[in-house]
Amino acid sequence: MSDPTHISQKNSASRWPLIDNFRPYPEQIRYSLGRMDGSSFWAWSLWRAPEGADLLEDLPFNDEYMQCAGSAEALTIEVRHVDPDGTAHQYTIGKPGADVTGEPTEVIPWDEGRHSTTVYPHEVFNADEAAVVFYTYFLTDKVSQPYTLRELDMSWPKADPETETS
Known part of the structure; x- marks a missing residue:
């Protein structure tokens, strides 16, 4: 057993330290992802806790994280990174060697x-x-x-392509 360094979150609500008391970290991560059913458990996130954080006292959020949504059979993974200047970027993760012409088709x-x-x-x-x-x-x-990264447009409100001009 080691001191927890990461926080995980289920469905954007329940947070807890990721621990290796019951199974090693790789197996714990696989166990959590394998429980996703798309209904009662549909999202899981992971981020590093700040250095020296007491995870028994507080479970702080981090601006950089990895998250997924869907079910154990089909899910999408995103990662968020913040540049040194504070600019945030969010990416969908993909497997290598794919054709990304046209619009995405998998729901x-x-x-x-x-x-x-x-x-x-x-x-x-x-x-x-x-x-x-x-x-x-x-x-x-x-x-x-x-793995590949495809940057997502996180601006809000989303631009309407019908009224957008060049």
Whole structure:
């Protein structure tokens, strides 16, 4: 057992320190992702706690994190990174060697179908594949090779392509 360094969150609500008391970290991450059913458990996030944080006292949020939504059979993974100047970037993670021409076509429903995300086919992961991505992030705070990143437009409100001019 080691001191927890990361916080995980279920469905944007319940937070707890990621611990290795019952199973090693890679297995704990895989276990959490494998429980996702798209209905009662549809989102999971992971981020590093601040250095020296007492996770028994407080579970602070971090502006940099990895998150996923969907079910153990089909989920999408995103990572958020903040530049030194404070500019935030959010990316969908994909597997290598894919064609990204055209619009995304794969719909990942979550929250009992109340929400969905549309991604490219290479951006759909199952729990086993996602566990590898999350564990590497746990170790390094980065998305490793050979995975790809597609930056998302997080501006709000979204521009209406019908009225947008060049």
